[in-house]
Amino acid sequence: MKSRRGKTKWEDLLSIILLMLIGLMHSTQYLPQAARGLLRTASLPLMGVILVVSWYQSEKYNHLPPEERRDLDRQWEDERGVMVQRQAVHFCWQVEIWLLFGLYILFTFGMGRQDLATVVFELMILRSVFFYAVRWWFNRKY
């Protein structure tokens, strides 16, 4: 069975690319000057931290005893591990909804940016529709 670690390396790389894209996005005119400057300053050290953490995790994994490595690989497939992941996904889903809602309030009442608020609102609707569609699909499948 292919190791989960091998997959997470690609996922780590993907998250770095994603962060770089977000960094580029922040350099556009969509955000106020102050926020843009702050995000531009913060994104580079953040990317550095993620790179160092990814490298450290990879090195730590490579130097683990075989039993511990096997145990670590297995955690992504064993049923308790899967249950923990599902709980984490559910928690993240809830947090995301509240974050988006917070952003909507901020853009509407705090910054007076109805255009951005509309994008956030559309994103919230899209996520909900997508969630129900996926749930319907899985219900149908099983």
Added chain:
Amino acid sequence: MTNRIAELRKARKISQAELADGVDVTRQTIISLESGRYNASLLLAHKIARYFGLTIEEVFLFEEEET
């Protein structure tokens, strides 16, 4: 639901890591099962029972008030 995993494992002088290897789960899952924080699925219960050479009912004890 309670279980006799810790009792059976100690009687057979098997470590948690060995049992975990035998039934293809993590040691943390065995720890959670033994402490009663997690209830095994039917598949895992079957694997554990087979590992000890017993039936599911001999390893996992279902209490009536849980119904």
